[in-house]
Amino acid sequence: MPNLPHQLQALNAAVLSDTLDSLGLMQQAMKPFMRPLDDTLQLIGRARTGLYMPMYSLPEAGQNPYEVEIALVDDLAPGEVVVLACDGPTERIAPWGELLSTASAARGAAGCVTDGLVRDVRQIREMRFPVYCGGIGPLDTKGRARMVDRDVPVMCAGVTVRSGDLVFGDVDGVVVVPQEVEEEVVRRALDKISGENQSREALRRGEKLADVFGRLGIL
Amino acid sequence: MPNLPHQLQALNAAVLSDTLDSLGLMQQAMKPFMRPLDDTLQLIGRARTGLYMPMYSLPEAGQNPYEVEIALVDDLAPGEVVVLACDGPTERIAPWGELLSTASAARGAAGCVTDGLVRDVRQIREMRFPVYCGGIGPLDTKGRARMVDRDVPVMCAGVTVRSGDLVFGDVDGVVVVPQEVEEEVVRRALDKISGENQSREALRRGEKLADVFGRLGIL
Amino acid sequence: MPNLPHQLQALNAAVLSDTLDSLGLMQQAMKPFMRPLDDTLQLIGRARTGLYMPMYSLPEAGQNPYEVEIALVDDLAPGEVVVLACDGPTERIAPWGELLSTASAARGAAGCVTDGLVRDVRQIREMRFPVYCGGIGPLDTKGRARMVDRDVPVMCAGVTVRSGDLVFGDVDGVVVVPQEVEEEVVRRALDKISGENQSREALRRGEKLADVFGRLGIL
Amino acid sequence: MPNLPHQLQALNAAVLSDTLDSLGLMQQAMKPFMRPLDDTLQLIGRARTGLYMPMYSLPEAGQNPYEVEIALVDDLAPGEVVVLACDGPTERIAPWGELLSTASAARGAAGCVTDGLVRDVRQIREMRFPVYCGGIGPLDTKGRARMVDRDVPVMCAGVTVRSGDLVFGDVDGVVVVPQEVEEEVVRRALDKISGENQSREALRRGEKLADVFGRLGIL
Amino acid sequence: MPNLPHQLQALNAAVLSDTLDSLGLMQQAMKPFMRPLDDTLQLIGRARTGLYMPMYSLPEAGQNPYEVEIALVDDLAPGEVVVLACDGPTERIAPWGELLSTASAARGAAGCVTDGLVRDVRQIREMRFPVYCGGIGPLDTKGRARMVDRDVPVMCAGVTVRSGDLVFGDVDGVVVVPQEVEEEVVRRALDKISGENQSREALRRGEKLADVFGRLGIL
């Protein structure tokens, strides 16, 4: 994947969250209502943000309600992750589905994260396109919401995301690494993983947790 | 399935919701807290409604707290879907389980939808009986709730359902098609599906979303 | 499993809940936000409780924020279930993960129940260690919460749990059997299961629910 | 007020709640979403319960949707408190208003408690009829809910209430004293009030809280 | 007040809601989280709608984040009610305050209704400008939200509002009368009020509720 730190695939959301904590960045994990459509698919990429507003009427004649989101998807580069902020959790805004997944995948995009709903779940799972979302629902956005801005800072499931931030998702959730600290976070996280491996081995052998934690300082 | 429009199995919840939207019926998809017990099982059938009330004491001696629901289940015809309204989401009313599923399946019923909880999930999954519900819990209704009316209009997960309405469920959620518009909705939905197939093909080939949407008008 | 009634594995959460109801104990099933990480793994064991408090600052230098939970885990006996009360549901307290699961499994513990979040879900599933939780999230507890007391009565997902109580979990949820009534509950529950088997057979043969319920009194 | 312990007016909700706690009855205070329409009006009386169910359709022709509540109100004796359980908090069930207040006051009833909504608030305040409720709203119950049972045990704002229980309300909230313990609770509560008076005096003089609590054991 | 039906001040929210119900319009009362800042101030006027979106970043240099709301307020005519939809309830969007109230009052506007928060509550109360809102908070909208559209249909606290609809508020809540049915609703509501007066008199005299309801059919 172009432009992304090596060895990211060896990481996981928990170790990234711990590492961000250690730098004083404690608001980088999205809230637990965010779940993957397929929890075997790791998500790694750079954010491209979109910001939605609620609507309660149909677009006027001649207006294309999907204009901004079409532009965002058509502009995706390989390795990018669409991050759609709908002020979720929501019961009525479903900004993502099969056709957008297909178009994004055709451009090499790495996945989608939204605090809104997602539809066409069966087809998206079959494509093995990584999507993390705030819920599932069959609703079109037309007459319910529209994307107003793109590539602006957004809040998604409790985390501020800027286009260009590193987005990482696995079964434990979604973590956002701000670009400024990316290099340091990745380096520290790889170190921590090797410490965890030692702890695990010792615990499997039946060592006391108190002894292992005393020696390695990792839990 | 008797008395149901042909080709329903080729449809999906998203296209039905879009079609209902196009007729101005925008409140026909149940809220996203409703999930299938088995998301590979499509649900298609006609509603038979039941309405529950909360209770906080045991029934009096000699009273059968299950009387109305037993009558409803014993009266099911093939292709019908039991729709049980419990004012969900709820933490304490679980109106459905294995024995009711068994009795319903024996009568050819198509499934169950409830905004309450469901229990005996393992056995219901093994039967491959389609159930869409507001959650899972082991609680009996006795002393917690009872069905008071049947075949009355109910609100289930945000949608008004009348006995006889078409109920459709898949992994994306549950959509209710009022009987008056059923024929038109099914016809339009089949048309839309063929348009979506064209969009998908074009997007897979890497066409710009803007071009495909401009040409086919489908997202 | 030492010290546990025979035949528990033949039971299920629903029948235990019904049996507790019949003794007037109607608050013994945890709320439905509690779900298993792996819904094929039955959980049976005796509770060992831990009580968490929220925190909003890092521990002071030299303080071990995990001290009480390490002591609890190191003290586990075979067949015990760690029950961690975090005043859940919560978006920020995740008291359980892979290393604690590994240490607990090494001591023969039967599983973990928490109304908080759990992380390292992939690894815990691979271990086939039964965990029932209030959600999933990658967050460390350090700076967010700490266990203050252990082996005190706690409220977990709406149920009072005391160390020594029988904890039973399956796909339908988690039920807690107070030690004082354990023997009677298990005996009655086994009886009820055999009645349910008769009902199921009759219903499969197509008997009217009204007749079966009239004869066997079981739904 | 007939049939009620003397000196109740000298009590308050907090001291009654503490006294019930001291007997191990810790679930007797209604949840804080319950507020008085007029927080200067103390409420003291014996419960007469009504239980509501949600509805989503108009009553059939010839049916009187208010039948059970009319019967309850017409049957009120002096000093009784109508307690209406609507499974609140609710946004749509408003079982109480001016005309029912007028009829109840004409019979000498002491007030009304409901976890539903109340309407005609201005007029009820002008009557100085004590009402404690889960919210305010202008909606009629017709087509939204109906009272199904009366004088059955109900759960109202988290507390089990039986007809005949003592209901006490003031600005701090609503407390329910089960009839069996009423005599003891009232006696103990009066004692506690005199202890609190001593504490208050000492604290006003500027004594250390530690000293006062050490001496009197009251906070 | 120009262009508004006579005798509106004799009405109240409850009777308007009942009358709308009788025409099958059962979704016209805003949810109960909406409360007046001053519950002695009746609100009567025609809606002018504004629709907000959430934001999470400051406006770009040179952009006026208040542009659309300034235009709406400067365009108000006497007797109009500003209706601001923020997808409330919300903890962070406070679209209304003292200066907007002052500017609106200077144009003869009748009040403001918002499902967002309001600030400068003391000053607004002193002005006796009727405001009904979803809560109180000191936050500026800059960097948190902005009005994107005006005079479009909005959903405010559960009710669809169109510019020109009649908005009525009193202590019982806010009711919206669609312009198409306004004349009929006002006429019927005035009739109902005179029936209620008869009921009240009879009940005060101590007549049975059953008799009064039987005779007048009003509750």
Place this chain on the structure above:
Amino acid sequence: MPNLPHQLQALNAAVLSDTLDSLGLMQQAMKPFMRPLDDTLQLIGRARTGLYMPMYSLPEAGQNPYEVEIALVDDLAPGEVVVLACDGPTERIAPWGELLSTASAARGAAGCVTDGLVRDVRQIREMRFPVYCGGIGPLDTKGRARMVDRDVPVMCAGVTVRSGDLVFGDVDGVVVVPQEVEEEVVRRALDKISGENQSREALRRGEKLADVFGRLGIL
């Protein structure tokens, strides 16, 4: 009031919030569920924090469950504000009441802020002691919660508070000014207030909002 910036009483929560916003501190206003017991009482002082944990059992014999809170109150200096964090909103933790208010007032404390509940509301209002809280309820903390730490950083209603921070409350809500920026915030806020006065005058005279905002840049 010792040790507090002059002219604070001329400020208000809204202007302080705006000023903190202008320094990039956008999380300093507590959530709107926090309300004053008496909205005419301004609250100004320096925080002294206390952190509570939930409990579900009575303290052991000989244990004083109020120990830490007694120590905090006995240690209060004039002009200090007790800030009690209970992870609110809560239905069961009421850490404040009349006796603590009396003891605090006797030491010259400026008030209390808690995201928990408060009891003895009538008496506290009579004392005119400023209390801002997350709700009202009659419950004792004994057996429900206890203060575990004091003078540690806490999160109260969404805002991080440290002992020594400036706490300001009025009818619009509670704002916390971190000590490091206090001087600058107060100075800027006083400037802004004078600008608002000019806007108000111009708007009262009927000037267009667009003109006034264009000239003064204040809304």
